[in-house]
Amino acid sequence: MWAFVLFIAVTIVTYVIFYAIPANPARLACGQRATAECIKRAAHYLGTDRPLYVQYGKFFGRLMPVAGLGPNNFSPHFKTPNLGRSFTNRLTVNSVVLNAAPVTASLVFGGAVFWMLIALPVGILSALRPRSLLDRIAMVFVLVGISAHPVWIGLLLAYFLGFKAGVFPITGYCDFINPSGNCGGPVQWAYHLVLPWATFAFLFAALYVRMIRANVMEALGEDYVRTARAKGAPEWLVMRSHVLRNALLPVVTMLGMDIGIALGGAIFTESVFGLPGLGKTAIQAIENFDLPTTQGVVVFATLCIILLTLVVDLLYAWIDPRIRLT
Amino acid sequence: MAAPEKEMLRQTQLELKGDELLVVEDLQKYFPVTRGIIFQKEVASVKAVDGVSFAVREGETLGVVGESGCGKSTMARCIMKLLEPTAGSIKFRGQDITKLSRAEMRPFRREMMMIFQDPYASLNPRKRVGFIVAEALQVHKLGTEAEIKRRVQELLEVVGLNPEHYNRFPHEFSGGQRQRIGVARALAVNPKLIVCDEPVSALDVSVQAQILNLLKDLQRDFGLTYIFIAHDLNVVRHISDRVMVMYLGQVSETADRNDLYKEPKHPYTGALLSAVPVPDPTVGRHRKRIVLEGDVPSPINPPSGCRFHPRCPRFVEGHCDVEEPALIHRGGAVGHTAKCHYPLERWPMTEEEMARPGVASTAAETA
């Protein structure tokens, strides 16, 4: 319910912003030598000559999966939601988004795995050994990670590891499944994404190290952990069953929300490493005043975030009995 | 039961003598239990306080005892108008303050103050002690800056703190000292009535004794009236003139201190008294505790009839679970009332006597 309201609000806001910008996509479509005739034709063709609410209504109608009731008035007639066509290259926005989505998904989810792989062990170990050398190094890492901007880190990594050392490719994307030329398949995919992942994961890894460390330390001080020790439980069992299970509960929620936020953060990383993902698509579309494409990315991203939130809520209810039963 | 009779049961006849500072009649506070996110539907209500009536005379201490969840703190907050009562009336010096607006309440706020349980949580950690104590004075614009400062230092001294500590922060004090700050804050505007909500529960015994003595001294010196809420029967006995026992949002017994502790009439009071450990091995060890079964039921669906019946050792089937007893005079003493069909005949009682209730005395007989 809320998700639906949110969804409508986001799309309307995008429309209004575009309307407010003093730029005419029809004029752009006609190129340098725009005649009044051409602009008018283009405007009609693109639909920008209609009032704002009509444009939005049409957009919304295309998007709905139900296209009215069927002939017998009982079974609804389904169709694929349609995001319209791009103003600039007349490709369907559906295909643009669907082409870009896997790239961003690879980046974001790969990045999430990357940052959790760093954050979990570092966070837990530094919680177990507060003030040790490892803990101090981790804290410095956290400080740097939180203060540094991803673009700067990305450029730094690209320069030293990519350009100077030549260990990893600086740009380009290889498809996970369909090999094209010598670039493709899981290995190439991962190889090309190492730098973007690292860049992307840096900030979040830092945040998560700090969060996991704090959570684990808090859980270690809980009475039930003392109870478990008083039962005679060995330390590994205390950790696994009593400390981590409770300490990582909030991490799950955070992870869900942060992946949503990370979709936004992907814009920087994608532009640094030239990845043809959603972020880059959105930037290009905005530069060209390409409303349908921008709107498509917005719609898709909103849907993803809503879905993620839902998944996280369900997951949380599943792992935390206190929520499940209330 | 006929409707008017039922009405009579709810309204306890308060015998007013005219010198009452505070009169509370049939006070109710229900908290709604809601479902749904946008359209909140009230599915039930927590009957935290459900028809409480009592009066407090000027200069006396009314002790309120009951276990957690009996509604005693909610009641206190309703009296202070920190919570809006669902129904009932609160009269302070004969004036009904139940429906007063915030502005209209202001003059009364000076006369009623509250001391809270947790001396750690009830003081703003970022404010200096002087400011905390002076706040009420400033709100009510009582005096110039210099006068207020002098008054605050005086207050600190009255509660046994060093007036030099005016500029310190709460965390620089121990638990007992913080409770003293709480007392000084309550005293600042010369109130008539102080509602103390579990003021010593969080303190160690030696410090608890200090605070109890302080409260008694202040009462003597300033003619204060206390409503003293606690779960510790020893403490309540020590400080109170009259005691009110609450169970599940209702009053189950009220009496003068000595009558209540020497001759409890309600089985719940009996159970409470017998549950208190006695710090004397010869008495304590050979005494039989009356151990109640189970837990306090939920105030969302309180039991039918007498609310205590599911745990009562004197439960009579077909009577206690059907008919709600009235809070009426029991025993010989003036002002001793109990809400029970089968009040205790004597005290202390053996378990067998406890389980064998005498003939039910009806309201008509005793009235």
Added chain:
Amino acid sequence: MALLEVTDLKTYFRTDDGVVRAVDGVSFSVDKGQTLGIVGESGSGKSVTCLTIMGLNPKRTAMSSGTAMWKGEDLLTATPKRLREIRGSEIAMIFQDPMTSLNPVHKIGAQLAEAMRLHEDVSKKTARARALELLKAVGIPRAERRLDDYPHQFSGGMRQRVMIAMSLINNPDLLIADEPTTALDVTTQAQILTLIEKLQEEFGSAVIMITHDLGVVAEIADDVVVMYAAEVAEKGGVEQIFKKPHHPYTWGLMGSLPRLDADVERLVQIQGQPPSMLRPPTGCRFHPRCPYVMPICKEVDPALAPVSDDPGHLQSCHLDEETKNREAAKLLAGMMAEAS
């Protein structure tokens, strides 16, 4: 031979502000089937004493010395592995706050079974059956159904029963109860105390009852240790402590307690606050608050010495016995006079 014999136990914690002497030379012993009460105010070191015996202090900051002989074996020098074997099976512990002492994400049946399976090689089914048996023994209604409930579905009193059931699952020889009823209402406290007494008879365990409530101690302890500022102020049989208290701190504790069986206009109050264990007072630790303070008290820490004519009763105070007997009699007479 005593079941547990603690001698000169010391536990210091390193903190940023310096070394905190949480326990500073405590000795006592517990016999089979006996109940020892340890009374003291918060910060007196009573809990840390027991955590030290159990080896549950944080290893990084705690330093302990002395001995804690458990059936002839020193727990302080035992290997972590051996300690784990003892914990939960031979010595079990229950804690003050039943709300936080159970893991919120595991079913209580599983938590009980875990306690058993850590020490005995039994099937899950056997452990579950035993868990059920104990839940019934501690008086949890409809125990079969409640095995699969989570802790938050139980009330405070019921959770403490679950904790007790869990501690007894391996038939321990000693049960350490750290303020088990402090967080509970009086009627629930009565239920839990009755239960501990009943189970003690049934299972024959010794009990160490840590509490600040003299009433609880008077009702269930055989022997009493009164702790003040990390040291033992006085110890002896329960009758000795309550009928012939020999330490001004014990007097203060008793006098400051409002009680049901006595009327006093003013409570005896102990002046001041308990001292900081970062910098404990010199000499007798109670001297800054003691109404009977003498010059010697500020210089010399009194040793725990036997009271003459009262075997088993030890106290640490410089006052002469005559004064003590007189003062104690005065205190008790005052209470008794007003009680009648």
